């Protein structure tokens with residue numbers, strides 16, 4: 001195996017959570033053990049929820065724990081930029097490539113139309129999966145929608161199959177991807193979604209292992225499908241258990257302090 005490259009990729013929509021710090025710790029230790037690299041990437045595609053103050057809190061908290069990174073937004077590195085909002089053009093380029101190769105398509109559905117589809121599914125007691133009705137639009141259909149002022153999102157054509165992968169922590173996993181439907185990779189405002197941006201970055205930044213919380217397991221088949229469509233090497237995945245509150249629910253503010261900085265302030 002070549003050099004191990006792992007990362008922590010927080011979204012700056014809050015202070016560094018102890019759960020993210022724990023994930024960072026496992027990645028850091030794995031990098032140190034294998035003589036690899038530990039990388040910090042800021043996943044700030046959601047501009048409304050992201051802030052500079054949270055970015056600073058995340059950097060300071062990781063440093064307070066001694067989890068220093070080899071590459072990242074502040075220290076740079078061979079795969080800069082390490083901040084997603086600085087590379088929207090890159091995601092656009094790959095989305096276009098997927099469309100050109102027939103793996104993705106423009107979806108002109110409005111929020112109201114999608115809501116209606118969802119309601120129909122609920123009424124008919126079926127799982128809500130996008131119908132795929134924009135998959136085969138003609139050029140005329142598209143031109144008509146454009147004249148109506150509609151802006152397209154881009155959806156990935158999710159293949160229907162049994163997807164198997166070996167999780168280095170959980171073991172062999174299997175998913176029925178026909179239950180996932182064609183998902184949006186670029187919103188109509190030109191912003192990439194998490195599942196898309198994360199693959200482009202992990203691919204470009206040559207990550208070898210994706211070690212993260214098990215709340216992301218259900219995203220993994222979608223991400224693997226994108227790697228496969230791009231003809232890229234699929235990294236190894238490992239999903240860690242989550243830190244839970246004493247009542248076994250997800251640890252949140254109602255259980256007390258959840259931010260690393262709160263513990264630092266308390267003198268830990």
Ligand code: GLU
Nearest residue numbers: 009010011043198212216
């Ligand atoms: N930005 C994502 C999060 O904070 C990263 C998940 C991942 O590691 O892929 O949950």
